[in-house]
Structures are given as C-alpha cells and as structure tokens.
C-alpha cells in the first residue's frame with residue numbers, strides 16, 4: 001500500500017484574508033490547483049481563501065524567495081497583497097531569514113517587503129510592500145466600457161491592474177449592497193476575459209474608504225491587499241481622495257500610498273499566524 005504523504009502547513013491571515021501556507025523547499029505539492037480546492041473547503045478541508053506556496057526564486061541574484069498563490073477555486077493568481085505580508089512574517093519569525101527587507105518573486109514581478117519589527121527584534125508587527133506601479137488599462141485583459149451592468153443595476157468603475165485585475169466601483173450604499181449577488185455577476189462580465197476582482201467602495205471621511213470585496217476565485221473575503229491598492233488608486237485618480245488613504249475592509253484596515261515620487265503603490269498592514277497543522281496530500 002502506497003504511504004500517503006503528510007504535508008505540514010501554516011494557516012495565516014492578513015486583515016482576515018486567510019490562506020494555507022506551505023514551504024515547498026520542504027514539501028512538494030505536485031498538483032496545487034487540486035490541493036487548493038480540497039484544502040480551502042470549510043467542511044471537508046482546512047478552510048481558507050486559498051493556498052500559498054513559499055519557495056526558492058528562479059533567480060537567486062534578484063530575489064530571496066518566491067510566492068505562488070491559488071484561489072479557493074484552484075485558479076492561480078499573479079499576486080496577493082495580504083499573503084505577501086504574511087510571507088514576510090513567516091520567513092522572519094520561523095528563522096528562514098534575519099533580513100528585515102525581503103525580495104519576493106511573484107508572477108507579477110519582484111515585490112520588496114519591509115518588515116516593521118517590535119523592539120525585541122523577534123516579532124513582525126506589520127509589513128510594507130512595494131506593490132510596483134498600477135496598470136490602469138490592460139488591453140489584453142480589459143476591453144470594455146467603464147460602466148458595467150449587473151442584474152439591471154449600473155456600476156461605473158475604474159479598472160486597475162495590480163498584477164491581477166480589479167474593477168473598483170464607488171457606491172453610496174456600501175453597508176447594504178448585496179456584494180455576493182452583484183460581485184458574482186461582475187466577476188464574469190464579458191469585459192474581463194480572465195474574470196476580475198470586484199471592489200465596492202465608499203469614501204466615508206477624508207482619505208478614508210470603506211471597501212468590501214468579491215474576489216475572483218474566492219468570493220467574499222475579509223480583505224484584499226491588491227484590492228485595497230486598486231481602490232486607493234481609483235479614488236486618487238477620480239479625485240475622491242489624496243494619494244494616501246486608509247482602506248477599511250471587513251477584516252481590518254490597510255494603509256495605502258500611491259506615491260507621487262515613483263508612481264509605485266505602497267501597502268502597509270498586519271499579518272498574523274492562526275495555527276499549524278498536518279494534512280495528507
């Protein structure tokens with residue numbers, strides 16, 4: 001009888017956006033799509049927004065580690081903001097690095113993580129990620145109008161690519177709008193050949209934006225890091241806020257700066273361990 005391989009995983013969350021993390025330097029995951037689907041399931045698996053694989057980079061001269069991220073439906077994404085902060089905490093607090101600046105290779109480029117340590121230098125309080133420049137129009141991904149319709153309701157919005165696609169729409173009923181109903185439809189609008197993450201946002205005070213998310217491949221999540229960046233960029237571009245804003249999501253607040261100096265987007269926020277476990281591959 002073939003022995004089933006057991007994989008050690010770490011469950012972490014960034015502003016409530018929770019993922020299963022596996023160090024592929026120690027455990028090989030031959031079919032990550034299948035594992036993401038099975039392990040993300042709440043009643044029959046671990047329960048998660050998806051699966052994140054931490055590994056060695058393809059080019060060790062330019063990056064220290066690599067990240068791959070799979071949504072709960074098994075689809076692989078180009079980037080995950082909340083997971084990148086959690087990886088910074090993971091690598092430092094598990095002793096895989098003593099650097100407080102980490103170069104993380106992703107499918108959408110190398111992102112620099114800046115760890116903010118507690119005085120004892122042992123605990124990562126929060127992380128700032130250089131999310132690089134937003135792409136506002138991504139012809140091969142977005143070919144539609146910036147007004148979409150879902151079940152008879154019109155949504156005027158801004159498409160922002162943060163490595164992964166986002167459609168940010170500002171509404172005036174953020175606390176009551178049925179984001180599951182409309183998000184599910186907008187995710188698969190014909191304007192988005194590769195589907196899209198949908199942010200519903202409302203400016204609630206100067207440079208403060210309440211945002212709720214329907215994520216491509218995972219549905220409603222407590223927070224979305226790239227989505228917070230996309231929201232901040234869209235708000236600045238439409239003169240609703242300045243270039244620094246606080247994005248208040250269900251699971252926490254992320255501080256975003258859409259830098260005037262280099263047009264990069266800097267995201268700062270928390271990261272936390274939830275639990276460790278073993279699961280059969």
Ligand SMILES: N[C@H](CCC[C@H](N)C(=O)O)C(=O)O
Pocket residue numbers: 017069071076077078079080081082083164165197215216217218221223224225226227
């Ligand atoms: N659902 C996203 C990936 C996860 C992004 C999000 N959780 C974040 O923190 O950026 C996509 O398919 O592009």
